[in-house]
Amino acid sequence: MTWDASLLWQFDILVLLMMVICAVTALALEGLLSSAIVTGVYSFLICLMWTHMMAVDVAFTEAAVGAAISTVILLGTAQYISRWIKKDRPKEQGIKQLTIIIGVICAVMMLNATRDLPDWADPASPASTHLSSGYIEQAYHETATPNVVTAVLADYRGYDTMFEAVVVFAAALVVMVLLRHTSHKHRKVLHLRPKREGRDTVLRGAAQSIIPVMQIFALYVLFHGHYSPGGGFQGGVIFGASFILLALCYNLKFSMNRFREHAVLWCCAGGVLLYAGIGAACLGLGWNFLGYAALADLLGVSGKMARSHGILAVEVGVGITVMAVMVSLYYDLASGGDLEDGL
């Protein structure tokens, strides 16, 4: 058997097969807890896929979000809604079938569209011939940032990233608006929630020793994003996950005493504000919005180092927003909006 190290198609086929199995199983299983667990497995597999494609930053995001946030938020939501689910409700069966029909139609359309896509790593594809080469050749000389992905993300495509941060912020706002407005009857129903019991000595000891490591690692990921995969989003997610871990090992009240509701809200808005504020400062100094080279005189460094520092500053802004939004989503979804008791 000959091995093709560059493609390693056996690997791809096995991972894809497992992903399809996971997706079908997650739909077919009855319990919400089981479905959430299978979704977590799916996240591991897709991270492997991206790692194998050398999309390292994407894989890092998937690792942070998939391992720490998405399944936890799914479980929190499941815990909240499982109080209302009635089995064999005919209306929901109709909705399920409608979802399957829409999903199949979308899948067929997307599979049809993939025929027009260039081959994987095709050097003749438009993206490789026009855009990527320019970034790869110029990014380091213009921004002094060895990781091209970070340079593209926060400098060349700074607008996109800023509005991504705004979208994340908006997601937290929407969840808050939807869930905090708990009417009287919902409050009564959540009152029936069983209390968590036990002392959790091992868990608390583990949390005490691992949470500082996690937070330092998050800061490393955030500030080392210029040189290695990582950056504001990944660092923010890991930092937020440390508070979620605190809430899981102790309880929601304990975590909320450490990171209070007001602080979460301030951080949610403050990160986006920091990002936009740096953009506006560049505008005020006579350059384009988010043209970090304007900060050169202010910082007393050369133009390309100013761009590097500007990237770092906006990454910090993204990190603060993402961290606070993840914590806020957990607080709201796991407690059903009343912030009394979480997962």
Added chain:
Amino acid sequence: MNLEQFFIAMAVAILFLMLCNLYRVVAGPTVIDRMLGMNVIGTKTTVLIVLIGVIDGRVDLFIDITLAYALLNFITTLAAARFYQRLAQPIPPEPRESLVAPSAGPDVEEADVTAAATDPSRKETP
């Protein structure tokens, strides 16, 4: 057989082992089986990412991802265990005098309580 082929063979072998765990996740009769299967798959993913890094010769890029997995992998398992812990408990009797929502009366059914079944070890704890 050179070292690279050895690593590739190892990666594919670990992938097959992951497939075995996936069987437990998909078929697992109880939720506990699924949780354990997911945890093991996460551990294997960590190893596989390092192996891919070694095969591609850029292991420095992948170490951070594996560190993130090593730090965060058990949070999902912990959340699932908390979820299970609550659902395995009986719902406390609802206060009669309070206004219980009409949509969630006494006939509210637990989504997972059948799968969670009753846990005999729970009774032993004081």
